[in-house]
Amino acid sequence: MKSTRDNVSDQQKRRLKTKPVLLMLGVLLLGNVLWLIAWLIPNDQTANTTEEVASVDGEAILKEQWMAQMESMYGKEVLLEMVNAQVMEVAAKKYDIKVSDQEIDLELALVRSTQDGSDTSFQSSDEEVIRQKIRSRLILEKVLAKDIVIEEDATKSYYDNNKNLYNIPTSYRTNVIYLKNAGEAKEVVNELNNGSSFEGLARERSVDASSASLGGDIGYVSEGTDSVDPAITSALPSLKPGKWSDVLTLKDGRFAVVQVDTVFKGQSFSYSDVEDHIHRELALDQLPQSVTQEAFWDEFDAEWFYSEK
Known part of the structure; x- marks a missing residue:
């Protein structure tokens, strides 16, 4: 197991500050894509996919053509997100990982506090999609950090030097x-x-x-x-x-x-509120490289439609 007593580096500080924004850039784009794909897929399995959705100079564009185009553009990305989310849920069961609503609330509060008002990627987004993405990411981080030891003085030092990050307006x-x-x-x-x-x-x-x-x-x-x-x-x-x-x-x-x-409403998070959050982030900094959900596919026998393409 790894351990650290060192003070938090400037690089680590930047990582903790920017992580919520980097996470949400992926969340919101994919959330809108997921919504659009779900809307395109009919609830009635007998629905007529030869329905005309548009026409140009008398030439029809059929719903099945439209859906096929959407699948070719976004299908792989959407399915990847769905598989990764399910892989993380299975991992949570195996490793007895719990993610509370309070933890998701904290991450979401940090997202709001770090958003630049000029950043359009945060606009018109579904909060439930965001919360699910945060949950999946937290499971991954907890699995990766569970065997890494971070001394309490390191987490406390970071909090004391960066209390402003946890005073959310x-x-x-x-x-x-x-x-x-x-x-x-x-x-x-x-x-x-x-x-x-x-x-x-x-x-x-x-x-x-x-x-x-x-x-x-x-x-x-x-x-x-x-x-x-x-x-x-x-x-x-x-x-x-x-x-x-x-x-x-x-x-x-x-x-x-x-x-x-x-x-x-604004919130001020105490050290006890964010101790696990800081501990996890400092632990992840000890990893030699970043790890994504796909790294667990083999462990949990994940397969998908695109594996042979």
Whole structure:
């Protein structure tokens, strides 16, 4: 077994800070792909796959053609994720690995606190997909770290030197409609007050193409998010979920209307809350190379459709 009493290196500090973001880059892209594939697969197994889904100059594009194209583009990636998740569940049973909701909550809180508001990979994502991915990753990490000894003074030293990482500010899942002038912004507020959908108006009226395509979603934002205009971050604490702001004037000359979707209360994690998290991360740093779920396929007799392709 390996042991360490050394102080945490700068490289290790960077790894602990950036790990949540690196994890989520994969989670959210794949989560959207999983959702799309699931939507394409009919619940009724007798469904007509020769259904016409589009046509060009009278030439039909059939549902089976569409689904075949989706499978060729994303099928391998989606199936890999499904197999890996199942392999980790089997590993958890064999090695008696437990993952609590509190552990997933901690990882998710770290994800929210490290998100850059300009990072579109966090937008329009399914939290349940994120939680499942985090669970699978935690099982892998616990299996890999279970025989590595880290002295408590190393974990305590890291916590004492990096308490700011575990003081998580309140964050807001935020939707924004960006407008060119105050008149258009006032029109949007009036339409919202008359019952129009914020998501629909964002897609139709917002001049920010990236967030408009996602119904205005700009992801998790806190009052300290430097990449988001301070007029927006300052307005968030006064908004209740589902409600929108008056017209906001932005520094770049544009105007905005903001809606809060969900509020995630800030948290301060004590050493006892994060001791296992830090211990596990420092243990993984002792491994000579990174290990993925695929390394356990042989152990648990995992096979898949693409093995002969």
